[in-house]
Amino acid sequence: MQKLTFTFIVSLILTLGAAGQKISISLFNNLKLSTILITPTSGSYRLILGDNEVELKVNQILYISRSGDSLMVRDANQNMGTWKRVTVVGQTGEDIIRVKPIVPASPARLYDDNLSFYVDLDRIFAINLIDQEKYVAAVVEAEGGLNREPEFYKVQALIVRTYTFAHLNKHLAEGFNLCDEVHCQSYLGRSEKNSDILDAVLDTKDMVIVDAERNPITAAFHANCGGQTANSEDVWVKPLPYLVSVSDRYCLGSNSSTWERSIPIGEWKKFLSQNGVDTLKIKKNSDLDFQAKTRPKYYAVMGVEIPTTDIRKHFRLRSAWFSVSAGKSEVRLSGRGYGHGVGLCQDGAINMAQKGWTYDQIVQYYYKGVSIVKLTELDMDRIRVDTTLNNMVEPNLPPPGMEFPQRPPDRGTR
Ligand SMILES: [Zn+2]
Ligand SMILES: [Zn+2]
Structure with a gap:
C-alpha cells in the first residue's frame, strides 16, 4: 500500500x-x-x-x-x-x-x-x-486581492493557470510540482473569502495564454506601471515578443501610481561614484537633476548612463521610473508605478474591468500577439516552456500600499 x-x-x-x-x-x-x-x-x-x-x-x-x-x-x-x-x-x-x-x-x-x-x-x-482549478482559485485570492470585478479575476486566473501549467516540473526532482511560496506562486490555503473568484476560475476552466508559437507565455505582472509598461529586455535583458512596452492610462488614478522618496545627497553621490560618475566634477547639485517623462532605461548624469533598474535595486525603490531633483542636503525622487513594470498592470486591469472591458480584451492589451486557448487544444509533445526568466529576483520592496493588503511583495518575473 x-x-x-x-x-x-x-x-x-x-x-x-x-x-x-x-x-x-x-x-x-x-x-x-x-x-x-x-x-x-x-x-x-x-x-x-x-x-x-x-x-x-x-x-x-x-x-x-x-x-x-x-x-x-x-x-x-x-x-x-x-x-x-x-x-x-x-x-x-x-x-x-x-x-x-x-x-x-x-x-x-x-x-x-x-x-x-x-x-x-x-x-x-x-x-x-x-x-488544479481549486488551486488556481486559491492563488488568485492570494495574489489578486478581494472585492475585484469578475473580469479581473478571470484575467488573474488565466495568468495563474498559465504559470502553473508552464512550471509543473519546477520541483519535480523533489517529488512535487510546485511549492507554496513566492518562489512559485503564493498559496495560503483554499479560496473562500469571495465566491466570485471560484466562478471566474470555472468560467476560464482549462484555459491558458499562449504566444504566436502556441507555447505558454511568461505571464509577468506587477501592481502598477505608472502609465507605461516596460519592455522585458529593459528589466531582465531577454526580449520576449509579447512583453513589450504599452502606454496605460487606466492605472493613473490608483494610490500606487506615484511615489516620492528622499535620499541623503552624500548617499546618492557615493552610489554615483561607484557607478563611474566623477563626482568631483559636480559644480552644482542641480547637475544631478533628471526628468523622466516616459519610462527611462537609464539615468543620464554627468555623461554617464546608469540603468534605472540598478538604482531601483540598490535603493529598493518602488519602481525604476523616477525623476531626480537635487537639493542642498538630499535628492528628491518623484517616481511612478509599483513593481518591475513588465507585462500586465494589475491596477490598470482592475480599472478596465470596472469600465466593462472583457478578460480577453485586457489580456490582449498587456500581452501582445497572444491567444487564449484550452489546454486540450495544445500539442503537449511540442510545447516549449521558457524558464530563463524563472529565477529573476525582485528587490525586497517596502511594504505594499494599503490598497493591496493581501498581495505579497512583487514576485520574480510575475
Ligand atoms: Zn517553488
Ligand atoms: Zn498601468
Whole structure:
C-alpha cells in the first residue's frame, strides 16, 4: 500500500497538463516541519497508513511527528504507529482539512482535497494533492486581492493557470510540482473569502495564454506601471515578443501610481561614484537633476548612463521610473508605478474591468500577439516552456500600499 500510494502520486505528477488533473504542492515549504496537527473540517476522509485504511472523522485531530526518517502518528486517544508515509484522501470531492504546524508553530490553514506526508532532508514534507482549478482559485485570492470585478479575476486566473501549467516540473526532482511560496506562486490555503473568484476560475476552466508559437507565455505582472509598461529586455535583458512596452492610462488614478522618496545627497553621490560618475566634477547639485517623462532605461548624469533598474535595486525603490531633483542636503525622487513594470498592470486591469472591458480584451492589451486557448487544444509533445526568466529576483520592496493588503511583495518575473 505504501508503494501504491507513492506510485499513485508519481503517476499524478507525470500525467499533468491534461484537463481536470490534480497537482501536488508542498505546503509550509519554508518551514522545517517536525510536528503537524491535521483536522478534517468537512466532507469525509480516509486515513491510509501502510495497508491499513481507516475513516478520519470531521473534527478528529491527528498529530504527525517526525521520528528519524519516519512519521509517528497519534490521535487524541492512541498512538497509531510509525510510518514512512501518511496519506489522507477526501471521499466526496468537497473535502476540506485544516493543517496546523505545531513545531515550528505557524497559523493553521484550510486546504481542499488530499494530503500526503513523508520525511526527507530532516523535515516533514506536507504535500497537497489538489484539483488544479481549486488551486488556481486559491492563488488568485492570494495574489489578486478581494472585492475585484469578475473580469479581473478571470484575467488573474488565466495568468495563474498559465504559470502553473508552464512550471509543473519546477520541483519535480523533489517529488512535487510546485511549492507554496513566492518562489512559485503564493498559496495560503483554499479560496473562500469571495465566491466570485471560484466562478471566474470555472468560467476560464482549462484555459491558458499562449504566444504566436502556441507555447505558454511568461505571464509577468506587477501592481502598477505608472502609465507605461516596460519592455522585458529593459528589466531582465531577454526580449520576449509579447512583453513589450504599452502606454496605460487606466492605472493613473490608483494610490500606487506615484511615489516620492528622499535620499541623503552624500548617499546618492557615493552610489554615483561607484557607478563611474566623477563626482568631483559636480559644480552644482542641480547637475544631478533628471526628468523622466516616459519610462527611462537609464539615468543620464554627468555623461554617464546608469540603468534605472540598478538604482531601483540598490535603493529598493518602488519602481525604476523616477525623476531626480537635487537639493542642498538630499535628492528628491518623484517616481511612478509599483513593481518591475513588465507585462500586465494589475491596477490598470482592475480599472478596465470596472469600465466593462472583457478578460480577453485586457489580456490582449498587456500581452501582445497572444491567444487564449484550452489546454486540450495544445500539442503537449511540442510545447516549449521558457524558464530563463524563472529565477529573476525582485528587490525586497517596502511594504505594499494599503490598497493591496493581501498581495505579497512583487514576485520574480510575475
Ligand atoms: Zn517553488
Ligand atoms: Zn498601468
